[in-house]
Amino acid sequence: MAGIVTFAEQRDGKLRRASLEAVSEARRLADALGTTVGAVLIGSGVEGLADELAAHGADEVYVFDDAALSRYATEVWARAMAQVVGDAKPKAVLVPFTAMGKDLAPRLAAKVGAGLLSDVVGLAVKDGRLEARRPMYAGKAYATVRWEGDPQMATLRANVFALGARDAARKAEVVKGTVDTAARARATAIHATAEGKLELTEAQVIVSGGRGLKGPEHFHLVEELGGAFGAAVGASRAVVDAGWVDHQMQVGQTGKTVSPTLYVACGISGAIQHLAGMSTSKYIVAINKDADAPIFKVANYGIVGDVFEILPKLTAQAKAYFAAKG
Amino acid sequence: MKIIVCVKQVPDTEARIRIAPEGNAIVESDVNWIVSPYDEFAVEEALRIREAKGGEVVLVGLGPERGQAALRSGLAMGADSAVHLKDPLFDAADTAGIARALATAIRALAPFDLVFTGQQGVGGDNSQIPGLLAEMLDLPQVTMAVKVELEEGKALVNREVEGAHEVWETSLPAVVSAQKGLNEPRYASLKGIMAAKKKPIDVKDAAALGLQAADLAPRTKVVALELPPPRPPIRMIEGDADTQVKELLRLLHEEAKVI
Numbered sequence: 188m189a190g191i192v193t194f195a196e197q198r199d200g201k202l203r204r205a206s207l208e209a210v211s212e213a214r215r216l217a218d219a220l221g222t223t224v225g226a227v228l229i230g231s232g233v234e235g236l237a238d239e240l241a242a243h244g245a246d247e248v249y250v251f252d253d254a255a256l257s258r259y260a261t262e263v264w265a266r267a268m269a270q271v272v273g274d275a276k277p278k279a280v281l282v283p284f285t286a287m288g289k290d291l292a293p294r295l296a297a298k299v300g301a302g303l304l305s306d307v308v309g310l311a312v313k314d315g316r317l318e319a320r321r322p323m324y325a326g327k328a329y330a331t332v333r334w335e336g337d338p339q340m341a342t343l344r345a346n347v348f349a350l351g352a353r354d355a356a357r358k359a360e361v362v363k364g365t366v367d368t369a370a371r372a373r374a375t376a377i378h379a380t381a382e383g384k385l386e387l388t389e390a391q392v393i394v395s396g397g398r399g400l401k402g403p404e405h406f407h408l409v410e411e412l413g414g415a416f417g418a419a420v421g422a423s424r425a426v427v428d429a430g431w432v433d434h435q436m437q438v439g440q441t442g443k444t445v446s447p448t449l450y451v452a453c454g455i456s457g458a459i460q461h462l463a464g465m466s467t468s469k470y471i472v473a474i475n476k477d478a479d480a481p482i483f484k485v486a487n488y489g490i491v492g493d494v495f496e497i498l499p500k501l502t503a504q505a506k507a508y509f510a511a512k513g
Numbered sequence: 514m515k516i517i518v519c520v521k522q523v524p525d526t527e528a529r530i531r532i533a534p535e536g537n538a539i540v541e542s543d544v545n546w547i548v549s550p551y552d553e554f555a556v557e558e559a560l561r562i563r564e565a566k567g568g569e570v571v572l573v574g575l576g577p578e579r580g581q582a583a584l585r586s587g588l589a590m591g592a593d594s595a596v597h598l599k600d601p602l603f604d605a606a607d608t609a610g611i612a613r614a615l616a617t618a619i620r621a622l623a624p625f626d627l628v629f630t631g632q633q634g635v636g637g638d639n640s641q642i643p644g645l646l647a648e649m650l651d652l653p654q655v656t657m658a659v660k661v662e663l664e665e666g667k668a669l670v671n672r673e674v675e676g677a678h679e680v681w682e683t684s685l686p687a688v689v690s691a692q693k694g695l696n697e698p699r700y701a702s703l704k705g706i707m708a709a710k711k712k713p714i715d716v717k718d719a720a721a722l723g724l725q726a727a728d729l730a731p732r733t734k735v736v737a738l739e740l741p742p743p744r745p746p747i748r749m750i751e752g753d754a755d756t757q758v759k760e761l762l763r764l765l766h767e768e769a770k771v772i
């Protein structure tokens with residue numbers, strides 16, 4: 188009976204990195220609390236993923252494996268999770284703050300009567316209870332929050348919680364479950380939109396471009412720099428609204444919240460709504476011709492310069508650097 | 514068609530945030546209050562459906578006295594009426610309590626076909642109310658909608674997730690949360706603003722909803738609110754472009770150790 192239950196999100200038989208981050212964090216907290224970690228895996232033909240969850244720290248993997256579970260459906264997933272939570276009576280439930288986690292967690296919280304905190308970026312154990320840290324007001328403030336009663340439930344921002352060391356020798360007990368697969372709302376079609384593209388919210392390095400690129404015909408400079416760094420490519424809202432790039436690429440309050448190790452902002456002014464989506468990045472590089480641009484207030488490294496001059500040079504030198512590094 | 518839209522009043526996204534002396538809330542007097550931007554997409558979508566199919570659009574908002582301004586804004590856009598949930602008991606409520614109060618008020622408006630919310634109330638940035646409401650009302654949910662098409666007794670909803678575009682089919686009534694891309698919200702006309710002044714706002718307190726303090730007891734409590742930790746001072750990289758680029762790569766490798 189796991190003391191901390193995590194939701195292990197998978198799509199098309201692949202575990203999301205954020206799921207492994209949640210298991211890793213659950214492991215750290217469980218060790219501090221002297222309890223165990225359970226991971227819930229729901230899908231079709233997914234049982235084999237249990238080993239990966241075990242390797243990251245799960246003691247128990249609750250598997251719901253059924254051909255009727257090939258596509259995520261909120262009501263079914265919430266029902267399965269609620270069964271596990273009802274049986275295990277955990278102290279805490281951790282869910283990745285992804286599109287799926289955002290959709291699932293509130294429904295589950297209402298089902299099991301849990302207090303839920305969203306988009307948590309830090310967890311600590313205090314007097315045998317959890318304490319969470321989360322940004323509010325677009326990152327202009329941070330709240331420290333505690334729960335009354337159990338389960339203490341949280342969704343975790345991707346890329347913030349460190350992956351634990353992988354130990355392939357670790358084994359988990361697999362507990363199989365079945366769930367009623369009826370749902371009133373379900374996906375009838377899914378079209379991949381980012382075939383071969385790195386997902387922004389999972390990327391370790393992001394290169395973003397803004398209006399400083401002057402026009403869509405120049406955005407390839409950002410994409411090439413992204414290519415050199417093996418990065419995902421993002422954009423400010425100004426260039427998304429202008430139709431230069433797909434809105435899936437927008438970073439910020441009305442776009443995606445990202446937290447990469449390295450964020451390179453090219454020709455982006457650093458409006459508060461843009462910062463809201465990227466200010467928890469570990470290292471921020473700003474390239475802007477205006478030395479007074481607000482982006483320099485949050486950046487670690489700044490280059491006052493022209494993107495048309497800097498980006499091609501940086502792309503070329505980065506390529507040479509990574510080639511030499513091998 | 515009867516469509517319910519949840520409208521939340523939030524601080525303007527440009528607002529400068531100061532922490533109140535109690536240390537767990539912001540100084541509200543500094544703040545300019547607006548309708549949460551995603552809720553404008555929700556109101557707009559409801560109005561378009563009403564314009565196409567007939568029916569009525571009812572707004573529901575929970576908040577203190579000032580929150581009425583958000584409801585008036587939605588009425589000025591064209592909604593027909595509003596319910597304002599207002600009680601000191603709601604002040605300490607967390608998302609579960611807010612959802613319980615909204616669900617209770619919405620249930621009293623039955624029968625209805627759709628409940629729209631924003632995908633996130635900016636400021637709190639919880640993205641919780643749609644799912645909480647759907648479960649409490651025992652309705653299906655489709656979150657982060659970028660397109661809604663109605664058919665007989667059901668809706669087709671497009672949503673965008675990481676790397677994929679999905680089409681969901683849901684029976685009605687359902688809870689749908691609005692994402693950017695759903696539509697372009699209209700501006701209220703002067704005529705709309707004048708008309709809104711005469712539209713009914715039904716104010717309800719906890720007792721009128723049949724809710725007691727115990728029903729609203731928060732399960733989460735903010736113990737401290739702080740300004741973000743300052744970022745380390747920036748290092749500006751000087752020199753000509755070649756030197757700047759070379760130095761940047763060196764710093765990323767040797768100092769930051771990220772490449």
Ligand SMILES: Cc1cc2nc3c(=O)[nH]c(=O)nc-3n(C[C@H](O)[C@H](O)[C@H](O)COP(=O)(O)OP(=O)(O)OC[C@H]3O[C@@H](n4cnc5c(N)ncnc54)[C@H](O)[C@@H]3O)c2cc1C
Pocket residue numbers: 396397398399400422423424425426437438439440441442443453454455456457458459460461464474475476477480492493494495526550
């Ligand atoms: C409710 C709301 C939500 C919003 N949500 C978002 C959001 O999610 N994401 C977001 O990004 N924005 C969002 N915005 C918009 C935001 O306020 C800004 O308008 C936007 O971020 C500006 O984009 P930008 O930095 O590309 O353009 P600008 O502000 O125009 O900045 C362009 C920058 O490029 C620099 N520049 C110009 N030429 C060059 C050159 N040759 N070389 C180098 N630098 C150059 C300029 O100095 C300037 O700093 C939102 C706004 C509102 C009101």
Ligand SMILES: Nc1ncnc2c1ncn2[C@@H]1O[C@H](COP(=O)(O)O)[C@@H](O)[C@H]1O
Pocket residue numbers: 518519520521522549551552555573574575576608611615629630631632633634635637638639640641642643
């Ligand atoms: N106090 C409130 N009154 C009315 N609607 C609300 C309230 N809080 C949240 N909502 C609705 O729920 C959506 C998501 O909010 P949240 O879960 O707080 O991020 C908002 O966009 C609103 O539509």
